[in-house]
Amino acid sequence: MRRTLYALGIAIAATAFAAWLGAPQAADPPPVPPALPLGVSRVMYEISVPADRWPTQEKVALGEKLFNDKRLSVDGTVSCSTCHDPKRGFVDHKPQSEGVKQQKGQRNSPTVLNAMFNATQFWDGRAPSLEEQAKLPVLNPIEMAQKSPEDVVAKLQGIAEYAERFKAVFGRDVTYDDMAAAIAAFERTQYAGDAPFDHFIAGETNAIGDSARRGWALFNGKGRCNDCHAVSTANPLFSDQKFHNIGIAAHKVDFIDRARKAAAVVRSGDVKQVDELALQTEFSELGRFLVTKRLNDIGAFKTPTLRNIAATAPYMHDGSLATLWDVMDHYNKGGVANPYLDGGMQRLGLSEAEIDDMVAFLETLTTPRFAAFAKEEMGKQRARKGTRPERDTETAMGRKGHLGDLAPNPDLKNPAEIGIVGVVTKGAKP
Amino acid sequence: MSRGVKSIETRHHEERDRFFAGLSRLSRRSFFKLAGVAAAASWGKGLWTPRSFQLVDVANAAAEKEAAKFTFAYISDTHLYEQKLNDRFVRAILKAVDDVNALDPQPDFVLFGGDLAQLGQPAELKLGREILKTVKAPVKMMVGEHDWFLDMGDLWKEYFGAPSYSFDHKGVHFVTIMSVQEKDFWTARGMTPMERMQTVAGLDNGVQSRFEVGPEGREWLKKDLEKVDKKTPVIVFSHSPLYKYYRNWNFWTEDAEPVQEILRPFKTVTVIHGHTHQLLTNHIGNISFHGMLSTAWPWPYAPEGLPKLTVQMNRADPFNQFDGCGDGTTTVDEIGLVDALYNLWDRNPVTVRASYVTSGGKNDPPPTTTLASY
Numbered sequence: 001m002r003r004t005l006y007a008l009g010i011a012i013a014a015t016a017f018a019a020w021l022g023a024p025q026a027a028d029p030p031p032v033p034p035a036l037p038l039g040v041s042r043v044m045y046e047i048s049v050p051a052d053r054w055p056t057q058e059k060v061a062l063g064e065k066l067f068n069d070k071r072l073s074v075d076g077t078v079s080c081s082t083c084h085d086p087k088r089g090f091v092d093h094k095p096q097s098e099g100v101k102q103q104k105g106q107r108n109s110p111t112v113l114n115a116m117f118n119a120t121q122f123w124d125g126r127a128p129s130l131e132e133q134a135k136l137p138v139l140n141p142i143e144m145a146q147k148s149p150e151d152v153v154a155k156l157q158g159i160a161e162y163a164e165r166f167k168a169v170f171g172r173d174v175t176y177d178d179m180a181a182a183i184a185a186f187e188r189t190q191y192a193g194d195a196p197f198d199h200f201i202a203g204e205t206n207a208i209g210d211s212a213r214r215g216w217a218l219f220n221g222k223g224r225c226n227d228c229h230a231v232s233t234a235n236p237l238f239s240d241q242k243f244h245n246i247g248i249a250a251h252k253v254d255f256i257d258r259a260r261k262a263a264a265v266v267r268s269g270d271v272k273q274v275d276e277l278a279l280q281t282e283f284s285e286l287g288r289f290l291v292t293k294r295l296n297d298i299g300a301f302k303t304p305t306l307r308n309i310a311a312t313a314p315y316m317h318d319g320s321l322a323t324l325w326d327v328m329d330h331y332n333k334g335g336v337a338n339p340y341l342d343g344g345m346q347r348l349g350l351s352e353a354e355i356d357d358m359v360a361f362l363e364t365l366t367t368p369r370f371a372a373f374a375k376e377e378m379g380k381q382r383a384r385k386g387t388r389p390e391r392d393t394e395t396a397m398g399r400k401g402h403l404g405d406l407a408p409n410p411d412l413k414n415p416a417e418i419g420i421v422g423v424v425t426k427g428a429k430p
Numbered sequence: 431m432s433r434g435v436k437s438i439e440t441r442h443h444e445e446r447d448r449f450f451a452g453l454s455r456l457s458r459r460s461f462f463k464l465a466g467v468a469a470a471a472s473w474g475k476g477l478w479t480p481r482s483f484q485l486v487d488v489a490n491a492a493a494e495k496e497a498a499k500f501t502f503a504y505i506s507d508t509h510l511y512e513q514k515l516n517d518r519f520v521r522a523i524l525k526a527v528d529d530v531n532a533l534d535p536q537p538d539f540v541l542f543g544g545d546l547a548q549l550g551q552p553a554e555l556k557l558g559r560e561i562l563k564t565v566k567a568p569v570k571m572m573v574g575e576h577d578w579f580l581d582m583g584d585l586w587k588e589y590f591g592a593p594s595y596s597f598d599h600k601g602v603h604f605v606t607i608m609s610v611q612e613k614d615f616w617t618a619r620g621m622t623p624m625e626r627m628q629t630v631a632g633l634d635n636g637v638q639s640r641f642e643v644g645p646e647g648r649e650w651l652k653k654d655l656e657k658v659d660k661k662t663p664v665i666v667f668s669h670s671p672l673y674k675y676y677r678n679w680n681f682w683t684e685d686a687e688p689v690q691e692i693l694r695p696f697k698t699v700t701v702i703h704g705h706t707h708q709l710l711t712n713h714i715g716n717i718s719f720h721g722m723l724s725t726a727w728p729w730p731y732a733p734e735g736l737p738k739l740t741v742q743m744n745r746a747d748p749f750n751q752f753d754g755c756g757d758g759t760t761t762v763d764e765i766g767l768v769d770a771l772y773n774l775w776d777r778n779p780v781t782v783r784a785s786y787v788t789s790g791g792k793n794d795p796p797p798t799t800t801l802a803s804y
Contacts, residue, residue, distance in 0.1 A: 227749045260532055294778050339528060343752025343776045398517075 038202055039193025039307075041117075043234045048116045048188070053131075055185035058169045063186030065165075066179060071155065073144035075100050080137070080183065083109040089311030089370055089377075090190070095319030099143035106284040108319030111312045113192040113367070114305050119241040123301045123317040126291045130184035135176060149176035192308060192367035193236070200364070208364040215361025218354055223331070225358075227344055228303045238306035238365070243288040246345055247336030248316045249299035252285050256338055259298045262286055266293055287317070298340040310363045310374035313381065321390065323381040324362055328355040329390035334401075347396050498761045498769075500600050503530045503567070505757050506543025506704040507724030509576060510561075512553045518751060519548075522725040523561055526757040529773065531566050537759060538599065540567045543704030543722045544574025544610075544669035549627050552585055559589050570597075574669045574704060575610040575641070575680075580627040594647060596654050602663045602766055607651060609668040609683055609703075613639040633679045640677065640684040641670040648685065652692050663698040663766020671703045671721065673714055676732030681706050693717055698766040708754075709772055711782050712737035718787040720760075720770040728754030731803060739787060741780065741796045742803035752776045 036042055049055070055063075066072060068086075070079040083097040084090045090112035092098075097109040107123050115121065121133035137143040138152055146152045156162045156174045166174045169182065197216075199207035208216075219225045229238040249255050262283065283290065288297035301317040315321040321330060330336075332355065334347035350358070366374040395401045508523040530540050542562060547554035555577065562569050571590040578586060583593060593608035615638055616626040629638050643651065658664065666672065672689050675681040683689065693699045699717045707729040710721030719737070728746045736742075746754030752775035759771045767784035774780065786794045 224749070260534070264534060296774075296776055296778050339525070339532065343750035343755075344747070346751065 036191070037194035037198075039195055039198030039236050040114075040191045041234050041236050044117045044237075045191070053181070053184065053188070055188045056169075058165075059182050059185040060189055062165050062169050063182035063184065066183050067186050071159065072138055072146075072152065073100055074146050074151075077101075078144050080134075083137075083143075084112045086112075088373060089113065089308055091312045093313060093377075095314050097143070099137075099140065100145045103142040105140075105142055106281055107317055108314065110304060111308060112187050112190050113308050114190070114237060116188045116191060117237055118239075118302075118305075120302065123304075124288045124291050125243060125302050130187050131177070131180040134180040134183040134187075152176060152179065192369075195307065195365050195367055197361075197364040198236075209360065211357045211360035212364045213361075214354075215357035215359070218350070218358055219361055222354070223348055223350065223358055224344070224346075225331075229306050236307075239303045241303065243297055243300035243302055244342040244344070245287070245297075245299035245301075245338065245340045247299075247330070247338055247341050248301070248318060248320060249285040249287060250336040250338035250341070251318075251320055254282075255285055255299065258283055259286060259338070259340060262289065262298065263295055266295060285318075296340065299338060300340070300342075306362060307365050308367055308370055308374070310366050310378050311370040313377055323384055324359045324378075325355065325381065325385055325388060326390045328358055329388055329392070329396075332396040333390070333392040334395065347398060347401075349397055499764050500538045501533075501535075501759055501761045502539050502541060503533060503537040503757065503759045504541040504543055504702070504722050505530060505562075505565075505725060506541075506722040507545040507574065507707055507726055508558060509545055509548045509724070509726040510554045510558050511548050512551070513557060519726045520557070520561075522752070522755060523558070525752070525775065526725045527561060527564055529757050531564070533759065537567050539570050540565050541570045541667055541702065542572060543667070543702075544572045545576040545704060545724075546574070546586075547577050549624070549631065550577055550580030550586075555585055555589060570604075570606060570667070572606050572667050572669055572704065573608055573610070575612075575630050576627075578610060579612075579630040580623050594650055600762075602665055602762060603655075603658045604665050604667065605651065605654060606667040607643060607689075608647060609643050609670045609672060609689075610641045610705075611644040611647065612641065615639050638680070640682050641680050642684040643668075643672075643689050644685070648688055648692060651689065655692065655696075658696075660695050661697050663762075664693065664696045664700075665762070665766070665768065666693065666699065666701045668701060668703045670705050671710070671712070671719060672701050672717075673712055673719060673737075674735070675706070675710075675712075675737070676735045679729075679732055681732055681735075690714060690717060700766075700768045702760065702768075702770075709741055709743050709780060709782070710737065711739040711741065711770075711787060713739055713787045713790065718768070718784065720768070720782060720787075723754075723756040723758055723772055723774065725755050725757065739791050741782065741798055743774070743777075744799045744803060747776075750776055 036045060067080045067084075070076050070082070072079055078100050083092045085092060091109050095108060097105045097107065099105060110123065116130060119125075121127040121130065122136075127133040127136060135149070138146050139149070146155075153174050153176055156166070156179065162174060166172070166178060166182075170178045172178075196207045197212075200213075200216075219229075228240050228242070228244055230240045231238045252258075286298055288300040288302075289295070291297070309315075309324070313322065313324075315324070315327050321327050328350065331345075332348045332350045335341055335345040363374065363378060505523065505526040508519060508526070510519050510523065513520050530537065546558035546562075573583065573586055573590075573593040577583070578593075587593065594606060596603065596605040598604070612630065615621075615629070619637075621629065629635060632638075655664070668683070670683045671681060672683050673686045674683070694716060696716065701717055701719045702722060703719065704722045704724075706721045707724035707727060708721060708731065709723070710719070712719035728743070730745070731740075731742055743754060754774065754777075756772060756774040756777075758773050761769045761771070763769075763784070767788070769784055770782045772780045772782070780796050782796050783794045786796065
């Protein structure tokens, strides 16, 4: 009863708050978080939306327009949304993204959904904020290929509508920083929770099916997923925000040679050479290392969020895994061996039924507005379930190779029942 | 906030420019000296966003010192079980072998630091011997208590020869000394060989005696060193640390003082030891001590007795089999001083330099972790 009253109180407060939000806004509104859906952390929201970057309606609208505008690219063929399609999970569903003149990049386009909560942007974390991120693809020669920020500013200033709207929003002529700020403001509205999983954690036992419930236990137990795809009510992203070598980079035949060459360069003390390597695309598989120069970052890429993963195929930093079954197969065999493989990568010994349960669980992380799309996407993935290029049952089950012993299965209870994620009351502040 | 924020790339390039501007003030020789420091300085701080990108600050760069003469690598404390029981440690030694085989240039030799087997069993020693055959460089073997106390070293000696021996290499006198003898605690108790082995393998038990080189070993050492010029650099390999660190875990050599006394007349002495599975550094009189990493697991630091020069590692991630484990490379310079590089898997390498040890910690301190020690 007390809980109901509490929830009711929250609901009333939330309604009042929503009404307040709907009211005409002052020029400089106070940075109060809106009512956030389940599965979006208020703590992280407050960190990720600082007072001076409050996404005002006007700024968001301008940002959204810029986000979808192909004129941002040098030849008017590519917009942000070309690779981050808002209708398709904010990704392009290609293994590697394509920029102007069909040039192919090295990386798979990550989703904009919840990107506002990432501690760093890009697969190698080289940008510290959405603003910094937004500036780079515009100038990248194989993405939007503009020559300089000045070119972009001149082009936007020359479009009367932009000149006016920048003036209205920022009170001055177009600047490159303001362009990035507007795009980032739009991206700060793209938080996405309210997934069936969030309702399950909030106490609606039937919000997800039996198979997904078993998958959630595997996620925290035998599958060892939660070590990197960490989740809690304060950080419900399913990511530790760190960088790991899980062996995807080692798919490239010459990865080990290149890694050793790079390591030798670092040992020689000539870090300038590392920067030169970073400019050569064939070294892009060295990942986080090219940013930090730290040997243990060789071949390491960011742990991505798992939210909306059913809507954002293909997977991994190079888009090399087409389906979630491929992803499970990859982890099940302990990744791909290489000298810099994260020590946490070990064979898992998951059975086919357990793999299906894991995938069923991952499907419950989809936000409602992409539910239909994700269903369609998963239909395509299911159709290819028979094609399993990453599958290596012998290794996964320990019948060959040296990929470690299975940890004893802790036989976890359902974490929702024992409070691993924390007590969650619908709408309550975590 | 947005005004003052520079992108990671911008900050990185600014730092780098400062670094290279500073470099131009150094001689070419010093520049290459930076290499070792650079490899060391990239030690992980436990943060995913580095505070500084630069590997080494020119202002702190080491002064000129003697050029490196040669290197040797080590693999230590592999604690192999039979593969059908546990292939986790097999996986680890294979990783270490891959590491040392990939070193370019190759080390002059690879020291195996003892505790090849977990319980001295024939299958364990045999497996270890087979794996170590795949090391490209010559392997120098050292015995550990886990290899010895099942059959009192019979099989180990058959496989690898005498446990104490010496050799000269490029002007350095190397001594490998069997330091894990124990006084007979088993006969009176009527222990089986396996009971004896398991007792020695345990920590915190009062039944076994403390490790020692023993009177015979000390006699052998004295005799071996008699013919060596006192100015010749001496590097000693022992399994237990040749000093007293923590008695209850046998991180200890009971006759450490008399052994150190035998080494006292020599100008430059370095002891490289296994057994402790952690970054461990000590300096007593004329002797520098470096502990080796294990491939199998990291020990936490003992509750007391830790030498103050030790730069402690923080707690290893229990999820990550390799964290806190690794192998290493030792660089010996013209005058016989050594820089010990800890090649920590899944962390950044740490170099403990001779100048740090011999200056009592004043010069060239290795970077420390910001997390709590373990």
